[in-house]
Amino acid sequence: MVNAETFKGRNIISMREFDRAEIDFVLDTADDMVKLEQERSDLLKGKVLAALFFEPSTRTRLSFESAMNRLGGSVIGFATPAGSSVEKGESLADTIRTVSQYSDIIAMRHPDEESSRMAAKVASVPVINGGSGPWEHPTQALLDLHTIRTAKGTIDGLNIALAGDLKFGRTTHSLAVALRNFDVKCHFVSPDSLKMRQDVIDDVEGKLDYTETEDLKSILPEMDIVYATRIQKERFSDPADYERLKDAYLIDKEFLRGAKEDMKLMHPLPRINEISTDVDDTPHALYFKQMRHGIYLRMALLALVLGAV
Amino acid sequence: MVNAETFKGRNIISMREFDRAEIDFVLDTADDMVKLEQERSDLLKGKVLAALFFEPSTRTRLSFESAMNRLGGSVIGFATPAGSSVEKGESLADTIRTVSQYSDIIAMRHPDEESSRMAAKVASVPVINGGSGPWEHPTQALLDLHTIRTAKGTIDGLNIALAGDLKFGRTTHSLAVALRNFDVKCHFVSPDSLKMRQDVIDDVEGKLDYTETEDLKSILPEMDIVYATRIQKERFSDPADYERLKDAYLIDKEFLRGAKEDMKLMHPLPRINEISTDVDDTPHALYFKQMRHGIYLRMALLALVLGAV
Amino acid sequence: MVNAETFKGRNIISMREFDRAEIDFVLDTADDMVKLEQERSDLLKGKVLAALFFEPSTRTRLSFESAMNRLGGSVIGFATPAGSSVEKGESLADTIRTVSQYSDIIAMRHPDEESSRMAAKVASVPVINGGSGPWEHPTQALLDLHTIRTAKGTIDGLNIALAGDLKFGRTTHSLAVALRNFDVKCHFVSPDSLKMRQDVIDDVEGKLDYTETEDLKSILPEMDIVYATRIQKERFSDPADYERLKDAYLIDKEFLRGAKEDMKLMHPLPRINEISTDVDDTPHALYFKQMRHGIYLRMALLALVLGAV
Numbered sequence: 001m002v003n004a005e006t007f008k009g010r011n012i013i014s015m016r017e018f019d020r021a022e023i024d025f026v027l028d029t030a031d032d033m034v035k036l037e038q039e040r041s042d043l044l045k046g047k048v049l050a051a052l053f054f055e056p057s058t059r060t061r062l063s064f065e066s067a068m069n070r071l072g073g074s075v076i077g078f079a080t081p082a083g084s085s086v087e088k089g090e091s092l093a094d095t096i097r098t099v100s101q102y103s104d105i106i107a108m109r110h111p112d113e114e115s116s117r118m119a120a121k122v123a124s125v126p127v128i129n130g131g132s133g134p135w136e137h138p139t140q141a142l143l144d145l146h147t148i149r150t151a152k153g154t155i156d157g158l159n160i161a162l163a164g165d166l167k168f169g170r171t172t173h174s175l176a177v178a179l180r181n182f183d184v185k186c187h188f189v190s191p192d193s194l195k196m197r198q199d200v201i202d203d204v205e206g207k208l209d210y211t212e213t214e215d216l217k218s219i220l221p222e223m224d225i226v227y228a229t230r231i232q233k234e235r236f237s238d239p240a241d242y243e244r245l246k247d248a249y250l251i252d253k254e255f256l257r258g259a260k261e262d263m264k265l266m267h268p269l270p271r272i273n274e275i276s277t278d279v280d281d282t283p284h285a286l287y288f289k290q291m292r293h294g295i296y297l298r299m300a301l302l303a304l305v306l307g308a309v
Numbered sequence: 310m311v312n313a314e315t316f317k318g319r320n321i322i323s324m325r326e327f328d329r330a331e332i333d334f335v336l337d338t339a340d341d342m343v344k345l346e347q348e349r350s351d352l353l354k355g356k357v358l359a360a361l362f363f364e365p366s367t368r369t370r371l372s373f374e375s376a377m378n379r380l381g382g383s384v385i386g387f388a389t390p391a392g393s394s395v396e397k398g399e400s401l402a403d404t405i406r407t408v409s410q411y412s413d414i415i416a417m418r419h420p421d422e423e424s425s426r427m428a429a430k431v432a433s434v435p436v437i438n439g440g441s442g443p444w445e446h447p448t449q450a451l452l453d454l455h456t457i458r459t460a461k462g463t464i465d466g467l468n469i470a471l472a473g474d475l476k477f478g479r480t481t482h483s484l485a486v487a488l489r490n491f492d493v494k495c496h497f498v499s500p501d502s503l504k505m506r507q508d509v510i511d512d513v514e515g516k517l518d519y520t521e522t523e524d525l526k527s528i529l530p531e532m533d534i535v536y537a538t539r540i541q542k543e544r545f546s547d548p549a550d551y552e553r554l555k556d557a558y559l560i561d562k563e564f565l566r567g568a569k570e571d572m573k574l575m576h577p578l579p580r581i582n583e584i585s586t587d588v589d590d591t592p593h594a595l596y597f598k599q600m601r602h603g604i605y606l607r608m609a610l611l612a613l614v615l616g617a618v
Numbered sequence: 619m620v621n622a623e624t625f626k627g628r629n630i631i632s633m634r635e636f637d638r639a640e641i642d643f644v645l646d647t648a649d650d651m652v653k654l655e656q657e658r659s660d661l662l663k664g665k666v667l668a669a670l671f672f673e674p675s676t677r678t679r680l681s682f683e684s685a686m687n688r689l690g691g692s693v694i695g696f697a698t699p700a701g702s703s704v705e706k707g708e709s710l711a712d713t714i715r716t717v718s719q720y721s722d723i724i725a726m727r728h729p730d731e732e733s734s735r736m737a738a739k740v741a742s743v744p745v746i747n748g749g750s751g752p753w754e755h756p757t758q759a760l761l762d763l764h765t766i767r768t769a770k771g772t773i774d775g776l777n778i779a780l781a782g783d784l785k786f787g788r789t790t791h792s793l794a795v796a797l798r799n800f801d802v803k804c805h806f807v808s809p810d811s812l813k814m815r816q817d818v819i820d821d822v823e824g825k826l827d828y829t830e831t832e833d834l835k836s837i838l839p840e841m842d843i844v845y846a847t848r849i850q851k852e853r854f855s856d857p858a859d860y861e862r863l864k865d866a867y868l869i870d871k872e873f874l875r876g877a878k879e880d881m882k883l884m885h886p887l888p889r890i891n892e893i894s895t896d897v898d899d900t901p902h903a904l905y906f907k908q909m910r911h912g913i914y915l916r917m918a919l920l921a922l923v924l925g926a927v
Contacts, residue, residue, distance in 0.1 A: 039355075040354050040355030041355070045658050046657075046658025046659070046688065046690075048684050048687050048688065050680070056391075056393060056394065056396050056397065057393075057394070058387075058393045058394035058395075058399070058404060058407060058408075059394065059407055062359070062385045062386070062407075062408065062411050063410075063411050065385040066357050066385050066411040066412060069357050069383035069385065070355065070357065072355075074383070074687035074692070076680045076683040076684050076687070077680070078676075078697060079387060079391075079393070080391055082391075082674075082697075082698055082700075084674060084675075084676045084697070085674065085675070085676035085677070085887075085888040086676075087674050088674065088848075088850075088851075088852075088888050088890075089851075089888070089890050090676070090887075090888035090889075090890075093895075094887065094888060094889065095676060095888075097906055097909075098676060098677055098680075098887065098906075098909055099676075099680065101681075101906065101909040101910045101912070101913065102680050102681050102684040102909070102912075102913060103684060230397075232397075233397075233398075234397075269394075269399070269403065269407065270394040270397050270398070270399035270403060270404075271399075271403065272397075272398050272399075277402075288406055288407075288410065291406075291407055291410040291411070292410045294410070294411075295410065295411060348664075349663050349664030350664070365700075365702060365703065365705050365706065366702075366703070367696075367702045367703035367704075367708070367713060367716060367717075368703065368716055371668070371694045371695070371716075371717065371720050372719075372720050374694040375666050375694050375720040375721060378666050378692035378694065379664065379666065381664075383692070388696060388700075388702070389700055391700075539706075541706075542706075542707075543706075578703075578708070578712065578716065579703040579706050579707070579708035579712060579713075580708075580712065581706075581707050581708075586711075597715055597716075597719065600715075600716055600719040600720070601719045603719070603720075604719065604720060
């Protein structure tokens, strides 16, 4: 049976390691955090989160820090490897071993796919993957699910499109894998050169009801959720490819005519030009509220992994 | 009537938006903070300040952070835009919307004049302007007033010189506008090419008794306060202009002969060579104590805007 | 008599300023912190540490921050001078005077040898030296002593080798000076061009029983403690010298055959290739535990200097 004990001391590395009951439990705990946030909680008083960001981040880093602070805990770490011993040539393993001695839990982002898994092996405290190269971003997937469940009342039964860069976009990888636990219809929408990563396809095959298409417009009328992603410049080796593809999935108010009235548009942000600002004031825009769920979800994970709930 | 409610949830963007009663109330609240600081207060426990510094800062950033900590609150944010989503091309508006979801109040510094006002429009939490390009720096003006009032017992009736770079120096802009609410004689002292910005002149005209001069020495004997400012290298397009002008207002011990015994010298710091270190030990030097008032004043503003007093 | 009062308000600049009774008292206080850490202490609630790192650091900065947080205090500061007023040309003295106004205690690292001593002169709060160029790193020496005493039960009577770069390695300077207070046999092991700095030799002469040698292997069988240090690339003016010398003291499992079974290997970290990872799982490896003592020792120093114990 899944309960709080299930998560105590556990590493949060990949959505591949979560089943339906576990996801539901985390989302329920996130629900509880909405109330706890108002109460100036001391749940994690005296606990220290190490936030180690080897790659730029605004949302993931600041929301982890805010979540820890909201529960009375404190934060050490770095926002860039500049100014840390990484500059002196220290191995990632040694940096993780070090930080393990100074903290109760580690949240990290790193450009290498295997970084979080490796860190969890050498760390003496639990590790939460805050983005491991193009591979996975499990806390984002969980907050995305919490956003959907809160907005729609359910996740099961929905038509969900994941659109944009599905090859390099780690948020869509984690979300697709997470969705295999739900009774949804999923649509992978991308240019042919940015199709959903094969290992994700392998992992959802036979478990998730999905289609692949290049054409968002034609499936739009049936969608309950459209999850757009950034075409990430830093993932392209050839700048010309980036320039050619970046506008392919530009969503504006005009584009959304024909969508269901209660279709909700999500995005992990930052957006560059995938969603026009003229969409912001429409009832479709869920991407700002979505960030708020990052606080609740990360409060829940920190509290669960630290054994405080 | 002005009371604590006047400030609850309010954006602090410009000294143009403060009248005399409001300034007095903020300074009185800062007086109260002197005592509160000793008491290890929990006034802002559970509250999160987002400190967003898109431009370098030591004093403003660290004093906001210290003020928040002194009142039991915590801080998230960044000291440089490196390592944040700004590097990925995110718009300022989206960054502000994001941080609004993670915090209870935002303090920001940005090179664009309109940055704070724009941020206040899109933010869902109150915004405090910690320096908006060359335009304004209202919390500095308020701490300057608190410094003067504490040192002199009053602001009314004083002879005050604002000296140095009055064209680009945002602290003098905010202070000049603030002083229009007081019965003072103000002297704008600068090289002709760095004269007080025209929109400030327009805003104080008819309200503030002021003169303009290039010659600090000749008016020095009558001054109660001399407020010197840095000739900021980063504001010049031509380095030669900077080299020519930077020594024009160098104040040393010798220069101060002829000043009133109780004339107080202020400076927003950092100083480069506007004030010689041989002045530091004289009774004229008020610029180190001035920084201390930054803590009290910012404690007061945070507590007021967050509705905690 | 040495007691808590001895340390209240005191600057911690150099191991030259500590006698045996003082060292013992600090180590005893660090022992107490092991228990206090579990208790979610509020000992330093409302207190603010300014952590000013003008040079890169992971261990020293993060362990000071964690230590402060563990005792209920908070931290302001910077991990690199980028984004601070140092970039605008402010003097170190003015930066320290400023930060003094915002904090209760300062911990700093700076490339200049005299930085901490100078800072202590101008600061209005106590200063702790977190590394002053190649000169000293006293909190590291104290945590090293705490590690040894905990592992061995005593420091007196031990055979201790300090190996590697003894010319530029500040940790060995502070540790050698600290050890002159103990009844140990000390061995300075280095290539001839990186021999122990002369002023350290002068300071320990007649007080510390020491030898100098180039050959670690030959003295290894008698050693109780081998303290290896990094050959620091950034200390060499000629990269060729670095390349030639960096492998001279590479310790691996094979090298350690012949060492006493309970010989403990220490290192201030980061290591580059001075200690092979194949040593990590042997009972000789004490260098990861060593970092943990950084928390206890710095908790003790912060509490003592702030007069809280």
